[in-house]
Amino acid sequence: MPTIDPPPAGSSQLTETISSFTTLTDPRAINDALLVFSHALQGLNSRESKQRILEAIPIAHFLQLLQGDYGDETEYIIDRTCSVLESLLQEKTYSELIQDPLLSVALFQALKSPLSRVHALGLSQVDKVAKEDVSVLRSMLQSDIFNAAVVGIASDSISIAERSKQTLAK
Structure with a gap:
């Protein structure tokens, strides 16, 4: 799996990922987007990133990802989705x-x-x-x-x- 550097909360990478996330269908693109979220939620501006993600993407969308079959990417997507959900639900x-x-x-x-x-x-x-x-x-x-x-x-x-x-x- 490719690695992505953690984006700052206000970065264009995070902004683009947030804006396109609910329309993604390609498993690799979903996986990459989850990786961006995961990094953003662990960075210095994690509170701001969390708020931006929650304002733009319904929790239901993340929960729906747990039900999908993504072929070879399924394990990665499930793992990253769980990681993102843990961060989003932490408080x-x-x-x-x-x-x-x-x-x-x-x-x-x-x-x-x-x-x-x-x-x-x-x-x-x-x-x-x-x-x-x-x-x-x-x-x-x-x-x-x-x-x-x-x-x-x-x-x-x-x-x-x-x-x-x-x-x-x-």
Whole structure:
């Protein structure tokens, strides 16, 4: 895979990538765009980059990428999409995720995903419940989200099973 230098938040590369992202269909172009986002979200101006991306591209578009088949690029695209989503959702609390119907469904789907990287993304969002009020934790313990996290322990994938155990131990 090619590497791309991190673009500054106001760079033309980031601006062009943001403006064309939702129309991309070529897997390599999608992968390259995700790489630009990933670098921008880790750079010095990551807050500004995050805001620009969220204002222009619906989270639903990133979630939709997790459902696609991109041939030889699928693993790279899934991995980079998860990385970008983790950065974009970093400041959202568990309560905020659950109150958003789209994100709540996406979280449940991630926890049911056979792909270890997608499952880990879901578990990283469930981990956020540890920073919440006890009432939120109680609510989570009675939810389908909790059941899906528990089922992950019995996964055939060792990485999903181990990651599920870590989440539940918190």
